[in-house]
Amino acid sequence: MRKACMRGAGRACLLAAAWVAALGTAAFGTNASAEIAISLTYLRQEVEAPPVLSNLDPVPEDLGIAGAEVALTDTKTTGRFLGHLYSLDVVSVAPGGDLAGAAKTALAAASFLLLDAPANDILKIADLPEAAGKLIFNVASGERRLRDGDCRANLLHTIPEDAMRADALMQVLKARRWTRTALIVGPKPQDRAFADTLRASAVKFGVAILAEKEWTFNTDLRRAAGQEIPLFTQDFPDHHVLLVADEADDFARYVEHNTWLPRPVAGSDGLRSEGWAPVLEQWAAVQLQNRFEKAAKREMRSRDYAAWTALRTVGEAVTRTGSADPAALRGYILSNAFGLDGFKGRTLTYRQWNGQLRQPMAVVNARALVELAPLDGYLHQTNEMDTLGLDRPESACKAFGG
Amino acid sequence: MGPRTRLAAILMMTALPMEASAGEIWVTNEKDDNISVIDTERLEVVRTIPTGERPRGITFNADHSRVYICASDSDTVQVMDPETGKILHELPSGEDPEQFVLAPDDRHLWIANEDNAVTTVVDVETRQVVAQIDVGIEPEGMAISPDGKIAITTSETTNMAHWIDTATHKVFANTLVDSRPRHAEFTKGGRELWVSSEIGGTVTVFNVADQSEKGKIRFAIKGVNADLIQPVGFEFTPDGKTAFVALGPANHVAVVNAETLEVEDYILVGRRVWHLAFSPDHSRLFTTNGVSGDVTVVDVATREPLKSIKVGRFPWGAATRP
Numbered sequence: 001m002r003k004a005c006m007r008g009a010g011r012a013c014l015l016a017a018a019w020v021a022a023l024g025t026a027a028f029g030t031n032a033s034a035e036i037a038i039s040l041t042y043l044r045q046e047v048e049a050p051p052v053l054s055n056l057d058p059v060p061e062d063l064g065i066a067g068a069e070v071a072l073t074d075t076k077t078t079g080r081f082l083g084h085l086y087s088l089d090v091v092s093v094a095p096g097g098d099l100a101g102a103a104k105t106a107l108a109a110a111s112f113l114l115l116d117a118p119a120n121d122i123l124k125i126a127d128l129p130e131a132a133g134k135l136i137f138n139v140a141s142g143e144r145r146l147r148d149g150d151c152r153a154n155l156l157h158t159i160p161e162d163a164m165r166a167d168a169l170m171q172v173l174k175a176r177r178w179t180r181t182a183l184i185v186g187p188k189p190q191d192r193a194f195a196d197t198l199r200a201s202a203v204k205f206g207v208a209i210l211a212e213k214e215w216t217f218n219t220d221l222r223r224a225a226g227q228e229i230p231l232f233t234q235d236f237p238d239h240h241v242l243l244v245a246d247e248a249d250d251f252a253r254y255v256e257h258n259t260w261l262p263r264p265v266a267g268s269d270g271l272r273s274e275g276w277a278p279v280l281e282q283w284a285a286v287q288l289q290n291r292f293e294k295a296a297k298r299e300m301r302s303r304d305y306a307a308w309t310a311l312r313t314v315g316e317a318v319t320r321t322g323s324a325d326p327a328a329l330r331g332y333i334l335s336n337a338f339g340l341d342g343f344k345g346r347t348l349t350y351r352q353w354n355g356q357l358r359q360p361m362a363v364v365n366a367r368a369l370v371e372l373a374p375l376d377g378y379l380h381q382t383n384e385m386d387t388l389g390l391d392r393p394e395s396a397c398k399a400f401g402g
Numbered sequence: 403m404g405p406r407t408r409l410a411a412i413l414m415m416t417a418l419p420m421e422a423s424a425g426e427i428w429v430t431n432e433k434d435d436n437i438s439v440i441d442t443e444r445l446e447v448v449r450t451i452p453t454g455e456r457p458r459g460i461t462f463n464a465d466h467s468r469v470y471i472c473a474s475d476s477d478t479v480q481v482m483d484p485e486t487g488k489i490l491h492e493l494p495s496g497e498d499p500e501q502f503v504l505a506p507d508d509r510h511l512w513i514a515n516e517d518n519a520v521t522t523v524v525d526v527e528t529r530q531v532v533a534q535i536d537v538g539i540e541p542e543g544m545a546i547s548p549d550g551k552i553a554i555t556t557s558e559t560t561n562m563a564h565w566i567d568t569a570t571h572k573v574f575a576n577t578l579v580d581s582r583p584r585h586a587e588f589t590k591g592g593r594e595l596w597v598s599s600e601i602g603g604t605v606t607v608f609n610v611a612d613q614s615e616k617g618k619i620r621f622a623i624k625g626v627n628a629d630l631i632q633p634v635g636f637e638f639t640p641d642g643k644t645a646f647v648a649l650g651p652a653n654h655v656a657v658v659n660a661e662t663l664e665v666e667d668y669i670l671v672g673r674r675v676w677h678l679a680f681s682p683d684h685s686r687l688f689t690t691n692g693v694s695g696d697v698t699v700v701d702v703a704t705r706e707p708l709k710s711i712k713v714g715r716f717p718w719g720a721a722t723r724p
Contacts, residue, residue: 287540384627
């Protein structure tokens with residue numbers, strides 16, 4: 001039902017694009033240039049969200065998709081002056097549905113895919129014969145392997161690698177000299193994976209994880225957090241910060257202000273590192289927030305921003321090259337000439353060795369931006385933003401000719 | 403500055419024409435909702451005047467009897483008597499006015515409405531909106547040619563300079579520039595248009611006659627990452643031969659030879675330098691430094707910073723009052 005409805009919305013977008021283009025030539029006196037059409041598809045594999053303790057923050061139905069739609073509007077405005085017609089189709093596949101079939105259909109119609117799916121599915125689609133020569137943007141998975149040994153030449157990543165989040169957080173802890181930490185790890189595979197990332201990052205930046213505990217509770221913490229968490233954290237050695245790895249957003253919110261020692265929480269709650277957060281307002285971010293909130297009637301999240309930057313990347317490359325050919329655009333996007341305005345104060349570019357969008361990371365709490373990483377003093381021989389995530393010498397990626 | 407000191411200053415200016423003439427620099431403080439008035443002789447803040455919410459663009463009329471202020475979050479342009487600091491009235495400005503330019507006729511204010519993708523033209527006498535013109539996303543920079551025939555709006559997300567015929571209020575050309583164009587100015591008697599691109603890190607120079615690109619200015623400062631060099635505001639010396647370009651978080655002002663488009667010098671100023679204004683005799687340059695909350699005074703002849711003056715939070719625009 002949703003799938004059909006979204007496809008319908010996609011067609012409406014196509015019609016709207018044609019209408020704007022007609023208006024463009026009539027009303028705006030465009031500089032004469034050949035009209036070109038750029039078709040994109042946002043393809044989503046829906047995943048069953050695990051049950052979580054709190055009902056406070058449901059995952060938005062249009063997570064990611066809303067970001068692509070705002071970027072489409074932004075990009076069409078430039079396109080109308082240049083005779084570039086953009087269209088976005090949205091396809092959402094139910095859990096257990098035929099993602100590969102949907103991908104084949106999408107790739108037959110569009111050269112550009114914004115892919116919102118788990119890492120395994122991303123690789124399956126990138127390896128389809130139909131995907132050869134097309135350009136796919138990973139807007140959902142932060143897994144390292146996609147930027148490492150499992151990278152693909154036709155796959156770029158606008159969602160930050162998980163290590164970029166962890167590295168940004170550790171830079172802040174180190175800068176504050178809060179280098180003694182303890183870690184609580186949730187029971188889900190993604191919690192363990194994020195804990196691994198935090199550990200590696202802690203080593204990289206010289207932050208000590210003095211002790212770890214596995215989260216094993218199955219009680220309703222909404223009632224019992226005040227009794228349970230102090231006991232659970234009582235035997236940790238003294239630390240500056242308590243790290244929590246809870247990527248499913250299940251229990252982490254109940255940890256802060258319930259601990260045995262009065263300590264700040266960081267990681268999956270408290271002090272968090274994000275590609276985008278509603279508390280960003282500098283660097284003209286407030287204008288993007290306003291446009292997004294007006295369109296989506298909610299706040300912008302990291303996956304929305306990943307989809308926004310992916311579509312804007314295509315738009316920027318088309319604007320500068322006047323081409324709709326995915327191979328030509330890929331070449332331009334990975335060249336030194338490319339630069340994207342991402343409302344985070346620095347020019348966004350792509351890592352030429354693994355296709356990751358190089359970007360500052362917002363280290364935030366619920367109410368404010370704490371730091372924008374990389375922090376002053378974290379130097380790098382080529383670009384300070386490469387202190388975050390897999391750097392060229394560490395990445396085993398070969399698909400980019402590196 | 404009281405009337406007596408003003409009189410004294412005028413007398414001194416008459417007596418000693420080579421001395422820096424006294425005047426004022428009016429600085430809008432974006433996060434304090436006020437204006438800091440700096441005496442260009444004493445190099446200190448002599449008045450602080452409250453404004454509407456989030457003041458940014460600021461400009462005086464031809465005889466300096468009125469000052470116009472973009473109060474962005476109040477969605478209005480305020481008209482102030484600079485003698486008394488009283489708001490006389492407000493002009494309909496469209497939503498979120500950020501920058502504007504007063505036409506040479508001293509009557510039409512061209513306003514970029516950042517949140518609304520339009521340029522609004524207001525008649526300051528009738529206080530009516532004359533026209534609203536659709537432009538790209540996040541319009542910001544505004545310029546008008548010395549003959550008043552061409553208005554320019556730059557749009558930050560669309561990355562274009564939109565060329566508007568002021569007689570018909572129609573866009574007659576759109577020219578691409580690098581990412582996030584912020585400021586536009588005509589120079590060389592209206593033969594050239596300069597547009598700064600904050601994220602692109604360049605200034606593009608256009609031939610006005612055919613809107614063709616004449617050249618591009620690039621910047622490089624030793625020890626500063628290229629992506630932190632973000633040109634925003636710029637000002638020309640009266641002879642048009644030299645431009646001073648504020649480079650945002652690079653914390654420097656570039657000195658550009660406007661003939662060869664080569665960068666001659668970089669001057670260290672405060673943090674996140676946005677806009678600039680000359681003293682009335684052009685011997686000193688004042689820069690607004692948003693993050694450090696101060697204004698750097700630069701000696702134009704020696705190209706050396708002289709002093710930092712503390713103003714309000716996030717100083718943004720600057721305008722000269724003789």
